[in-house]
């Protein structure tokens with residue numbers, strides 16, 4: 001069993017624990033929170049789990065193999081570095097970090113701790129439907145373009161409209177649409193087509209000073225991929241890849257729970273609906289590597305994910321740069 005410790009006590013941590021336990025590979029052993037009661041809420045119902053309110057004591061715990069980090073984006077970098085320095089494997093929520101410098105800094109730290117594994121929880125590219133689409137595109141000669149959309153109205157935008165600044169819409173916390181839902185379509189594009197030759201990002205800035213939504217255009221020479229993502233409006237658009245008379249389609253760019261191909265109005269299912277907790281495939285993939293790190297296939301997958309993560313970080317950094325968005329490197333306390 002992989003012994004799991006968590007940072008961050010919002011709903012996503014509970015969803016990840018549910019997925020981790022569903023794989024049968026993990027056991028929750030430790031929870032960190034700044035507040036005992038929030039930690040207890042996460043630990044509750046999972047048996048013998050220690051709740052820590054001191055980060056260093058949590059990171060020093062002997063009965064923790066991997067740390068899942070679901071804190072505000074701006075805190076990821078320092079928490080990842082500290083976890084690696086304590087020889088803990090890391091699964092960090094997207095976006096892993098906010099700048100290219102931070103990413104390089106993590107690679108440097110990993111080289112000092114070669115036994116440590118570092119994963120980004122970008123669940124969409126671990127979904128069965130994503131693999132089916134990628135395999136299909138491997139056998140396709142050339143594509144004509146793609147449109148990926150992931151837009152969900154955030155209930156926390158109501159707070160913005162009421163004059164508050166929740167973390168996800170706070171520039172000091174690395175908030176905004178690109179560093180949130182935007183990560184998923186960037187992952188889809190980089191995972192399927194690689195790093196674009198040219199790119200542009202046109203954000204809609206909101207009162208708190210972050211991008212509430214935006215459109216990015218990634219140019220791959222012969223074709224363009226358009227990414228639409230929003231936290232201040234919703235969309236039911238499917239994601240589409242154009243190939244002559246064919247449309248390869250999957251649901252939202254962030255979910256990728258099913259995939260089809262449409263030819264002359266006839267739909268053929270490529271990958272049926274994945275109806276379970278969508279964090280199961282990624283947690284299962286990470287467990288495979290952690291359980292058998294010397295396996296050749298596992299090593300190849302791990303290095304491919306690490307390279308993909310770096311390419312996504314590069315594309316996100318360039319998109320932010322294009323739009324004049326600067327992310328904070330650390331949390332400035334008031």
Ligand SMILES: NC(=O)c1ccc[n+]([C@@H]2O[C@H](COP(=O)([O-])OP(=O)(O)OC[C@H]3O[C@@H](n4cnc5c(N)ncnc54)[C@H](OP(=O)(O)O)[C@@H]3O)[C@@H](O)[C@H]2O)c1
Pocket residue numbers: 007008009010011012032033034035038039069070071072073075093094095121123167168179180
């Ligand atoms: N994969 C997905 O589907 C998904 C979904 C949602 C979010 N996410 C990612 O998960 C991460 C967390 O997002 P979120 O919306 O849950 O963030 P959040 O609610 O703002 O904060 C998450 C947790 O971080 C801790 N925290 C909050 N403010 C802090 C501060 N000032 N200093 C130190 N710790 C603080 C809190 O835990 P304690 O109070 O217990 O310390 C809180 O529960 C982000 O990277 C986001 O992109 C992923």
